[in-house]
Amino acid sequence: MASPISANRAELLAIATSVANEKLIDKAIVIEAMEEAIQKSARNRYGAENDIRAKLDPRTGDLRLWRVVEVVEVVEDYFKQVDLKQAQKLDPNAKIGDFIVDPLPPVDLGRIDAQSAKQVIFQKVRDAERERQYEEFKDRAGELVTGVIKSVEFGHVIVNLGRAEGVIRRDQQIPREVARVGERVRAWIMKVERQNRGPQIFLSRAHPEFMKKLFAQEVPEIYDGIISIQAAARDPGSRAKIGVISRDSSIDPVGACVGMKGSRVQAVVQEMQGEKIDIIPWSEDTATFVVNALQPATVSRVVIDEEEGRIEVVVPDDQLSLAIGRRGQNVRLASQLTGRQIDIMTEAEASEKRQKEFAERSKMFEEELDVDETLSQLLVAEGFSELEEVAYIDMAELAAIEGFDEELAEELQSRANEALERREEAAREARRALGVEDALAELPHLTEAMLVTLGKAGIKTLDDLADLATDELIAKKRTEQRRRDGSAPRRSARDEDKGGVLGEYGLTEEQGNEIIMAARAHWFADEPDTEEAADADSSQ
Numbered sequence: 283m284a285s286p287i288s289a290n291r292a293e294l295l296a297i298a299t300s301v302a303n304e305k306l307i308d309k310a311i312v313i314e315a316m317e318e319a320i321q322k323s324a325r326n327r328y329g330a331e332n333d334i335r336a337k338l339d340p341r342t343g344d345l346r347l348w349r350v351v352e353v354v355e356v357v358e359d360y361f362k363q364v365d366l367k368q369a370q371k372l373d374p375n376a377k378i379g380d381f382i383v384d385p386l387p388p389v390d391l392g393r394i395d396a397q398s399a400k401q402v403i404f405q406k407v408r409d410a411e412r413e414r415q416y417e418e419f420k421d422r423a424g425e426l427v428t429g430v431i432k433s434v435e436f437g438h439v440i441v442n443l444g445r446a447e448g449v450i451r452r453d454q455q456i457p458r459e460v461a462r463v464g465e466r467v468r469a470w471i472m473k474v475e476r477q478n479r480g481p482q483i484f485l486s487r488a489h490p491e492f493m494k495k496l497f498a499q500e501v502p503e504i505y506d507g508i509i510s511i512q513a514a515a516r517d518p519g520s521r522a523k524i525g526v527i528s529r530d531s532s533i534d535p536v537g538a539c540v541g542m543k544g545s546r547v548q549a550v551v552q553e554m555q556g557e558k559i560d561i562i563p564w565s566e567d568t569a570t571f572v573v574n575a576l577q578p579a580t581v582s583r584v585v586i587d588e589e590e591g592r593i594e595v596v597v598p599d600d601q602l603s604l605a606i607g608r609r610g611q612n613v614r615l616a617s618q619l620t621g622r623q624i625d626i627m628t629e630a631e632a633s634e635k636r637q638k639e640f641a642e643r644s645k646m647f648e649e650e651l652d653v654d655e656t657l658s659q660l661l662v663a664e665g666f667s668e669l670e671e672v673a674y675i676d677m678a679e680l681a682a683i684e685g686f687d688e689e690l691a692e693e694l695q696s697r698a699n700e701a702l703e704r705r706e707e708a709a710r711e712a713r714r715a716l717g718v719e720d721a722l723a724e725l726p727h728l729t730e731a732m733l734v735t736l737g738k739a740g741i742k743t744l745d746d747l748a749d750l751a752t753d754e755l756i757a758k759k760r761t762e763q764r765r766r767d768g769s770a771p772r773r774s775a776r777d778e779d780k781g782g783v784l785g786e787y788g789l790t791e792e793q794g795n796e797i798i799m800a801a802r803a804h805w806f807a808d809e810p811d812t813e814e815a816a817d818a819d820s821s822q
Contacts, residue, residue: 311410313340320345328386331361349384353377415446416481419474426495427485428468434461441467441485448483456487456555457519468553470495490514493522493559496550501539503528509535512564515618522557523575523615525564536561560615568593572624575616579605582629592623596632643667650701651694660685661694669705673698706730718742725800727793732784739783748801750783756794757782 320336324347328334333350351362353369353376364384369376376382429441429448437452439461450469455461469485470492486492494511503509513525526535539561540547547559562574569584572593579601585594597605605626606613617624627635640662647658650669664683666672672680673695681691709730713723716737721744723733741747747755782794789797 310340312407313338315405315407315410320347324386331359333362334386347386349386350381351384353380353382412481416474416476419446419471419481419483420476423471423473424491425471426468426492426499427471428466431461431463431465431467433463439467441469443483446481446483448485450485450487454484454486454488455518456557459487459519459555468496487554488516488518490516490522493524493550493554496553497524497539497546500546500549501541503533503535503538508533509538513619513621515615516557517611517615519555519557521560521611521615522554523560523562523619525562525571525575525619527564536563568620568622572616572620572622575619576605576612576624579612581605583632586622592625593620594625594627594632596627596629599628599630602626602628647672651697653694653697669698669701673702709734713737716742719744722747722801726796727789728797729787732787735786736783741783744801744804748798748805750798752791752794752798753782755782755784755798756787756789756791757785 317336317338320338321334324334324336325332328349335348335350337346339345351364351369353366354363355366355378357363357365364372364382366376366378369380369382372384373380373382427443427448429443432440432442432447434440439450439455441448441450448469448471450461450467454472461467467487469487470489472484472486472489475482475484491514493516494514497511498504501509504511508530509526509528511524511526514522515524516522524539526539528535528538538546547561551557551559560577562577565571565574568586572584572595573581576595576597579597581595581597581601583596585596586592587594595605604612607615613624613626640659643662643666644655644658646669647653647661647666648655651658651672660683661672675695677688677691677695680686680694681688683691706729710723713730713733714720716734718733718737719742722728722736722742723730725747728736736742736747741750784794
């Protein structure tokens, strides 16, 4: 029959092995937790002021307990110090300044001590388990995983992933999808975060990447890299669009994704609760891709504004509702797919817009250049839209226009320059009326019109301008996407950001930095030289 001591040893080792296997953590961590718990109980028994250590042999279960003390000439702390005479009883070789071991008899854990030790062990094991889960999943963001629904809490779905738990937040679920406890579910790992209560594994079934991963599973050509999904957009639970391209000219990317009788795409549709998927060929040419993205609608013309990042699409009158889609869904998904803001208009609206712009520009040239209507319309027809274009174009190019000659071209350029000077003078007077300092007019890249805009925004001194960040000065204004379904545009905190004060003038970041630094130059000029200031102080 085994002695009580050996039985306890065997029991300790059995517990350590069982916990390590159950929690999938290193047995050494459990042994360390036990040692820490025993140390805590021993301090409660012998005094918390003692530096007590415990060591549990992981093979035999032998437990050693000792107190560490310092050898000193005069003992001031009886818990942590010992004199040389007493020390040499424990260790004949001890000398002043050494730290020696004072063996202690094993302690019997009472009920309270045992409970305290249990809490220490559980906490240590829990921390180790959390760290193991984080290390296992931290590099798996972007993967597709399968788990079992454990519970639904406040609309968030908790998924058992085997060695950890993930959460599908309400906004990352497919609308109207019912989550039932015990059912298997597939999801995409969005991110893994280390938090105080353990690693948080955030899952998604609504993200476009989830759909892309499903296609990679169903379409071998995508998995092998022959076909690539270049862009994806989703209205979860309703409709989605993906743009695909093939690296092999002999393989049709759309047909490969659809599969025989639609088998491949239907497998994805079923996983996404019946969400309709438009598979379209991706193109490097933006206009071509926009036309494809707006399928099944027919597009007449595409006009791209690279500076504003907007695309104007003209469709036949009978295609308008189809291009926009129910509640603007088709154009919204096409916009997400292309990464551009898309404005849809009919041919009649486009014609009306062109006529209005033509009339406005003709009127401007007629008034500013003091020319007749025919000449002003001819300038607009040739592509001129601003006075600067007339003033700074090469003379020979202007004279080469049919019906023009060198004399007329020279006269037009002269009048355009005079008109620009009049504008500049009017802006200068307006700027001064607003109280904007002349010092701002000396800064690089700023025109009088820009200074008027600054003045209207309350920026009238060098200090006012110097206090701005570059983005606050030049950031382009965000514009809201046109909603052709008649509903009001959605508002968010981002919509409140209307861009920089001079955002409409198209200044570059480099120019903005130069303006801000030039405005701040007087701050540094006002600071006295360090050496001169020191000499002045010493002379006093």
